[in-house]
Amino acid sequence: MTISDPPAHVPRPAIDIRDLRVDYGDFVAVDDLSLKVPPGEVFGLVGPNGAGKTSTFRVLTTLMEPTYGEVILDGVDVLEDIESARRVVGYMPDLAPVPGDLKVGEFLEYYASAYGLGSLPQRRERVVECMEEVAVTDLREKWCKELSRGQTQRVVLAKTLLHRPRVLILDEPASGLDPLARRDLRNALRRLAKTGATVFISSHILSELAEMCTSLCVMNRGRLLASGTVEEVRQQLGNTERTITASLLHRHEEAAEWLAAMPAVHELRIEGSQVVFGFKGTDDEQADLMEGLVREGFRLRAFEERRSSFEDILVEVAESNRRSS
Structure with missing residues (x-):
């Protein structure tokens, strides 16, 4: 047919x-x-x-x-x-x-x-x-x-x-x-x-x-x-979380303190000249975050993101199976 x-x-x-x-x-x-x-x-x-x-x-x-x-x-x-x-x-x-x-x-x-x-x-x-x-x-x-x-x-x-x-x-x-x-x-x-x-x-x-x-x-x-x-x-799938690395020329401790006060930021740590943190906001909110760092006078050398891989997503799906079994 x-x-x-x-x-x-x-x-x-x-x-x-x-x-x-x-x-x-x-x-x-x-x-x-x-x-x-x-x-x-x-x-x-x-x-x-x-x-x-x-x-x-x-x-x-x-x-x-x-x-x-x-x-x-x-x-x-x-x-x-x-x-x-x-x-x-x-x-x-x-x-x-x-x-x-x-x-x-x-x-x-x-x-x-x-x-x-x-x-x-x-x-x-x-x-x-x-x-x-x-x-x-x-x-x-x-x-x-x-x-x-x-x-x-x-x-x-x-x-x-x-x-x-x-x-x-x-x-x-x-x-x-x-x-x-x-x-x-x-x-x-x-x-x-x-x-x-x-x-x-x-x-x-x-x-x-x-x-x-x-x-x-x-x-x-x-x-x-x-x-x-x-x-x-x-x-x-609600998987918009990413890990962001902000590389700064100076004032790393102050930048970390400023970032930690942002609602979408979590699990923040300082690694040398870099501030690494999890971020659960939207793309617009991420852009606002970067603009805010510059506005506050922090000298950014790089601002990089790493999103969850597809393997991470599939692992989450599989783990939800186990939890609901």
Whole structure:
């Protein structure tokens, strides 16, 4: 079933999840999840173990039916028209196996045939295109059993691209990759997004997603906690705290005393010529703080901030699980 397009001025979401619920007996894996992802995004899905990521992906890729809800991929209703949905979506599971007794080129040509991609010359041309897209052309004659972890991931991604899916679902695609392989994968995904394809990535490593994604969402216990850009997710999770280091030329003790009286400042300490403190205010309040230091005659050499890392945010989410258990 194909869903009618929205008005011309409103782009149709590439991924449209509505009130999705997945139950395993009495256990709720996905709890009324609603999410829209526009085309051309590299969109991340992150959360601790048990957040509902795998169940969400299994529904999106037609591998299981939900308890209820709707999933629309590029205008196709996944639950009403499975065959059309499978032509729209490309799925790369974590640790996808490759047959060791085939060469890389043979492996990709086999899948091109399975997808029914035209004549033999057309299939081979498409295989070459996909190998070039993920930079594995030099591996064509290499046996699959000889591939490194990073090479295997890129070959499987090439296979996932063969039928030109408009939505790619990638489960932990950078798991176990070295920094160079992660960079190559990141660049390949960004090139795909520029063609209008939408990439939906699951990972439990937030820093990994921060490098790869244009937007992301955070799930916990089956529920959506936050969605948007990196900074929007921080705001929605209430994680705007930062550590600020003010480097001064003189009057460090006086500056520390002045700062300590500010309501958003806490855990202040002096480290040589620097005053280091936690800050829970807004960006405007931070700017006011810096202006106030200058107005009071303190000579600032530098004013630097460090926000909570994504790993810190995920740790907070996981710890809230334990506290509420």
